[in-house]
Amino acid sequence: MATTYFSKRNLHFLLHEVFKAEELTKYDYFSAHDRETFNLVLDSATYIADTLIHPYLKEVDKNQPELTNGQVTVHPKVKEFMKAMGEAGLIGAGFSFDQGGQQLPQMISSCVGFILMAANNGMMYTGLSTGAAHLITSFGSPELNEFYVPNMLAGNWQGTMALTEPQAGSSLSDVTTSATPLPDGTYKIKGQKVFISAGDHDAADNIIHLMLARIDGAPKGTKGISLFVVPKYRPAVDGVSNHSSFIDNDVQSTGIYHKLGQKGVPALHLTMGSDDNTIGYLVGEPNKGLSYMFQMMNEARIGVGMTAAAIATAAYYSALQYAKERPQSRRLNEKNLLDAPQTPIINHPDVRRMLLFQKAITEGSLSLLIEAARLYDISRVAEGEEKENAFLLLDLLMPVAKSYPSEMGVQSVSQSVQTFGGYGFTEDFPVEQLYRDIRITPIYEGTTGIQAQDLLGRKMTMKGGKAPQLLFAEISRAITEASTFDDLKPYADQLGEELKRTQDVVMSLMPHAMKGDTERYLADATLFLEMFGIVVVAWQWLKQALVAKQTLLTQNPQGDDLAFYEGKIHTMKFFYHYEVPKTLGLAVRLKDTEVLTIVSEKELAL
Template structure:
């Protein structure tokens, strides 16, 4: 059994708390079943246990190095990436015609969860290639598809997303990498530089295929002038394509994955191949964005899950102190899991990781349904709901991952601060997620400034409807009365606060959006609270049906109670901001710092 996640909980989320088998009613997924899904998850566990977890520490201690212009990564990654290719992980979600398995993205996401919990750095390589290949197959010409994707699917070539530049990170619209047309249609000379490119160069693959954003010479400023290109490191004939690895970033965590600084066309020798239409690059990227962002949410949950299980084992074994009611010092010490404050830190971790996992599975299923749904109205509604949930499902796990791995360190105390235990590594690795794939601040603006307002708030209304459904369902179940009452009370307060906040729109974007990050935070707590209500309903039903695994379901019920009692109340610490008409963060002058 893997020690870094709970298979039982993952299966509970997929098959019991939510019904991922709904998906097999779509023709595209019709060959799948509970059995095939479980086989995929077993395979993910197998590669995780056998190959990824054993080098989890090693990859941190021996980070990639840039030697003679080439990044060298952990020697075992070559065979691991090959295996990812051989086992079909890279194109698993694509169609049979493309050599894929028509696997729902949800299952792929959950397989990824297992791998990320085992070894986050090692897990990123195939997922980056999948993302890059997905852009080529969706928007590229047949020629580009045939030329690039087969070697990507096999794991021979690495795919990347090359977006960020020195002066264009959060403000992607300011990118300046330029594409100059050549005589050949669709072929451009590219010139510029890209930074923070994950897997942007390494020696475990024969070629690196960058899906790169650049401006065609003369294109309009801003987001409307950005195009998407395939820019390989090597051309077919073995010729180099003038993509130089200028540097490697050394990082606090997530060290096993190489992050490169690339110079493109500095010797005027870089060819790039236009994907789809000119100036549509950002639109193309954004069509993959929900999945990419949910993916980051899942990375964060995975790391926090591994940290939770690590601290849980420790807490069960480590004797220290006695119960507060025990005054006899000759009695042996008790395992620290007996102390309420340690249980509080464990419940915090359990509640945020399992709650966020529930939310991500929910979003995954929604995403799969959207892509296969034929009813336009239904599709549109689901899309709006997923658009709304995405910044939440990216940011809540990311922010809580930081706090949750910190709680894991705290449970181990001094031991947790040493490199003898893995929790300090999880703590370092978790810190990347509130930053990449859009910072929490950016997602706050996206949620409040865009997603909530789309189509007159339709997505927002749909979310409320979904929440009400769960409340409705919970009323048919015994013993949940207190829990539902607590949730509804907070929901009511939250909705009142949100309405107040929306009034601020009249005061212009600066005031309206000043506390967008806090609004995002509150939405995260509320949404995950909803997920806990959902899990409690499922657990209570299982107990009523006489399911013998009482410990598991009692654990779900008690954790739901914890969430209402300890996490939902944090909303009350945020609400005053939504009512307030005082704006110190706007009024503060930069010279006053």
């Protein structure tokens, strides 16, 4: 079988035809680039994916990291991959020229991540370094920047995000890792962190943890959390200024989690201060650690969404290839023609339904994520009202951009397995691994339940509901434009009805919020997120269909191009006929007055 794991054609369609990535170069920050440089970066990532990580998809999964005598070993290709990414400038592609980066838009950087994760998400190392280094460049001192960032971007040192603790989980207000001030301005760190991806391994010369901790005497809750650089090996003398020698920093790998999926990336249980000798370096100001983390969270959540979309895309192309090659039975109207040859299963309506579902989910998700990345870029480099509106839109879409590709990606890969039938359940094909791999994405960077409470509890109401007003105005523009084409108008009208339904649901829930009954208001927030996600992705599909329709009318494409654009319109129709109607049932439940999930005085068996 061919090893197609993503569509370059579709990626270029979204970047250049739907979202017109090169328009970002009108901003001074991105002015050194053009369409050609964007494509060269994507080609560079594809080459690394094709040669260094995709061929080792199964091998990395079967030879997972091990912790032996306090040392973590990973697949030897990880070191090659990190080095190649550093040499290509892809770890710091989005960083400024001054920081040793390429000053590329997040639109392009996130697509690099998409390509790599579609190739082999079991080698999810460099994206973690990017996020950790970005925290240092955004909030750290010049000394921290100079000492840590170059080696992280070069792929020599691994970066991590060390947030989660055994007793706290996602409740970061309950973080207890302590930081005791020392006379030289450093801090003595003591505590534990769990589920730290790439938290220790032998493919990097040092591990640089960006760690949340509480300075002695700090306020309780989230207002008392600070951010620290806590390396595995620290400079031997003179703070961070000595480059010549390093000593162990008393960050112990006390456990490694053997996971359902993403087995190539070690997840560590770390203990700091066992020998009372872990030193941390404060990033920014005391007690502002969580706000720093949240400022970076949009980037991280786009990354998780991209990972989910990538895994689901790889599974889809595997299933599509199999469906074209696997003969079985005859078409339903030819069941009696036993002498006729068997037909490829792609010709069976139910298999075609499963494949269209996968295409609709993966390409709709990728479109939404590129939209979010575009807003991220504009919110960074624009000014005034344009900047503010982009940030508000991004903030509103972020829970959907993280959770829709993750939750629906799980369902999509499940349909990939189903397309293979019994073979999908075996290790002969990659989809069983991808099914395991994708399951973490609804949990990473805030579970779906947390994203849902963020959307309904904060994003829908902040600034007097300005963010949803901006979004509905954007969607309405697409509806108006699509309505000028006779064959798109029914779908534009349908999306207009979905906007009204969404507003109706919000209005029915709002009295609970007004009364201060937050538990009732947010009881079914996850269902609202699901409904809202369907509407947002329906908007993305209408945008894609609109571009496809305009191209068909103005450019008269032929051959594969004709099939591509017609396929876009067909998949949009599938999404509207098969996925959008699900909002009806969700709206009924969300407006239902019967409460079944809130704990009452009367204890019921579960």
